[in-house]
Amino acid sequence: MRVLQVTDNYAPATGGLERVVQLLSHELSALGHTVAVATLDRPDAPPTSVEGDVTVHRLAGLTRRLRRFSADPQHQFHPTAPDPVLVRRLQELVDRTRPDIVHAHSWMLHSCLALRLPPGSRLVVSIHDYGLVCAKKTLIHDETLDAACAGPSLRKCLSCASGFYGRPKATALVLGLAATRFGKVDLFLPVNEAVARATLPGVAPTRIRCVPSFVADSVAAPAPRPAFLPDNDFLLFVGALGEHKGLSLLATAHQRMTTPVPLVAIGPRRADTPTLAGTPERPVSVHDSVPHPAIMAAFAAAAVVAVPSRWPEPQGLVVTEAMAAGAPVVASSIGGLPTLVDHGLTGLLVPPGDATALAAALDSLLADPTTRRRLGEAGRTAARRYFASEVVPQVVDAYDSVLARPRASTTR
Incomplete structure (x- = not known):
C-alpha cells in the first residue's frame, strides 16, 4: 500500500x-x-x-x-x-x-x-x-506534578497554559484545540x-x-562502554533533565540511600534543569550530549536504571530501551509506565513523588545482585513485545x- x-x-x-x-x-x-x-x-x-x-x-x-x-x-x-x-x-x-x-x-x-x-x-x-486534549501535551495542571489533570475545560486550560507559554501563545493553542473536531x-x-x-x-x-x-530490534546491539561511566555500580537516569522527569526527586533519594553509589544523568538540559550537587561518597555526573549507542551501552552497564517521572508519562521509550539492555528498572507508578514495568517481575514500581520509597527500592536492588539479574533478564524478554x-x-x-x-x- x-x-x-x-x-x-x-x-x-x-x-x-x-x-x-x-x-x-x-x-x-x-x-x-x-x-x-x-x-x-x-x-x-x-x-x-x-x-x-x-x-x-x-x-x-x-x-x-x-x-x-x-x-x-x-x-x-x-x-x-x-x-x-x-x-x-x-x-x-x-x-x-x-x-x-x-x-x-x-x-x-x-x-x-x-x-x-x-x-x-x-x-x-x-x-x-x-x-x-492538552495544549502543553503533558496533562499536568499548573505544574502540579505526581497526578494527572482531571480533564480539560476552557478557563482552566487557558490559565494553565498561560503560565507555560505566555497568554498570547496559550490562547491560540487552547482555542485551537477547543475548536477542533x-x-x-x-x-x-x-x-x-x-x-x-x-x-x-x-x-x-x-x-x-x-x-x-x-524500538529497533537491534537497539541493544553491543557497543563500547562509555569512558565517562564509573568503574563500579552506579545508578542511571536518562531523559530530559527536568522536574517533570523527577530529576530533583531522584537527587534527594540518592542522598537518602544507605548504599553510597554514583548517580549518572544523561539527557538534554532545560530551563528547569536543577543543579545537582553530589558528595565525594555519592558523586553525581551530568552528560547532555551523548550518542544513542553510548546511551544503550550505559543502560547495559548500570546497576539500576531510575525512571522517577512525576508526570503521567505516556509510555516511556527509556524503560523499553533499558529493559532491552537487560537493566533492572525502578519507575514511578504513573501514566503508562505500569504497562511497561511488571512490579517484582521486570522491575519495581514506586509511588510518584515519594523520595523515601524511591530510595528504598533502589537500595533493595543494589543490595541484591541476584534479584537485579533476574529482573534484568525478565525485562530483556518483556522488551521484545516493543520491538x-x-x-x-x-x-x-x-x-x-x-x-x-x-x-x-x-x-x-
Missing part, C-alpha cells in the same frame, strides 16, 4: 517520537510498502531528501514564522489549527501520491483534517502524548489504554486500537482493517 507519514519533526531533529516515525517508515518500506514522509521544513535540511526507499518532503507553511516563539529551535511545532499554506502543499502532495493511508503523529494532524483525501484513502492518527479521523492508535482514556473520551471503541511505540518486528505488523493490520471499512463520518 501507499503510506504518507505526517509529523511535525523528522530527522535531523532527534527525539523519541522522531526515532519512532523514522523507524516505522523504514520498516514499512522494508515490507514492500511505498512510504513518504511529510514534515515541517527546516533551515538545516533540503526540501526533499531520500533515505533508502523513503522520500522525505519538508513543507513550508505559515508555521515557519512561528520559529522565533519556539523554546527549542531544533523542534518546531505546528499550531492547533490548520496552516492554510501548509494545507495547500500537503494537498498537492496527496493529489500527486494518492496514499492509501495518511498517518499523522503530531499537531500537523490539524492541517491533515483540512485535506480532501482521495475516496480510497483513510486518515490514521497515532497518539504519543496528550496533545489532543476529529470526525475525519478513521482510526486512532494511542500507545496504550491510559493514553486512550485520557485523550479519547466519547470516541467509539471501533475507532480506537492501541499500538505501542517501539519493531512485533509492533509494525500491528500497524499494518490496523491499516488493513481501516481500509476494509467505510470512511469515518462522525462529529467527534
Whole structure:
C-alpha cells in the first residue's frame, strides 16, 4: 500500500517520537510498502531528501514564522489549527501520491483534517502524548506534578497554559484545540489504554486500537562502554533533565540511600534543569550530549536504571530501551509506565513523588545482585513485545482493517 507519514519533526531533529516515525517508515518500506514522509521544513535540511526507499518532503507553511516563539529551535511545532499554506502543499502532495493511508503523529494532524483525501484513502492518527486534549501535551495542571489533570475545560486550560507559554501563545493553542473536531479521523492508535482514556473520551471503541511505540530490534546491539561511566555500580537516569522527569526527586533519594553509589544523568538540559550537587561518597555526573549507542551501552552497564517521572508519562521509550539492555528498572507508578514495568517481575514500581520509597527500592536492588539479574533478564524478554518486528505488523493490520471499512463520518 501507499503510506504518507505526517509529523511535525523528522530527522535531523532527534527525539523519541522522531526515532519512532523514522523507524516505522523504514520498516514499512522494508515490507514492500511505498512510504513518504511529510514534515515541517527546516533551515538545516533540503526540501526533499531520500533515505533508502523513503522520500522525505519538508513543507513550508505559515508555521515557519512561528520559529522565533519556539523554546527549542531544533523542534518546531505546528499550531492547533490548520496552516492554510501548509494545507495547500500537503494537498498537492496527496493529489500527486494518492496514499492509501495518511498517518499523522503530531499537531500537523490539524492541517491533515483540512485535506480532501482521495475516496480510497483513510486518515490514521497515532497518539504519543496528550496533545489532543492538552495544549502543553503533558496533562499536568499548573505544574502540579505526581497526578494527572482531571480533564480539560476552557478557563482552566487557558490559565494553565498561560503560565507555560505566555497568554498570547496559550490562547491560540487552547482555542485551537477547543475548536477542533476529529470526525475525519478513521482510526486512532494511542500507545496504550491510559493514553486512550485520557485523550479519547466519547470516541467509539471501533475507532480506537492501541499500538505501542517501539524500538529497533537491534537497539541493544553491543557497543563500547562509555569512558565517562564509573568503574563500579552506579545508578542511571536518562531523559530530559527536568522536574517533570523527577530529576530533583531522584537527587534527594540518592542522598537518602544507605548504599553510597554514583548517580549518572544523561539527557538534554532545560530551563528547569536543577543543579545537582553530589558528595565525594555519592558523586553525581551530568552528560547532555551523548550518542544513542553510548546511551544503550550505559543502560547495559548500570546497576539500576531510575525512571522517577512525576508526570503521567505516556509510555516511556527509556524503560523499553533499558529493559532491552537487560537493566533492572525502578519507575514511578504513573501514566503508562505500569504497562511497561511488571512490579517484582521486570522491575519495581514506586509511588510518584515519594523520595523515601524511591530510595528504598533502589537500595533493595543494589543490595541484591541476584534479584537485579533476574529482573534484568525478565525485562530483556518483556522488551521484545516493543520491538519493531512485533509492533509494525500491528500497524499494518490496523491499516488493513481501516481500509476494509467505510470512511469515518462522525462529529467527534
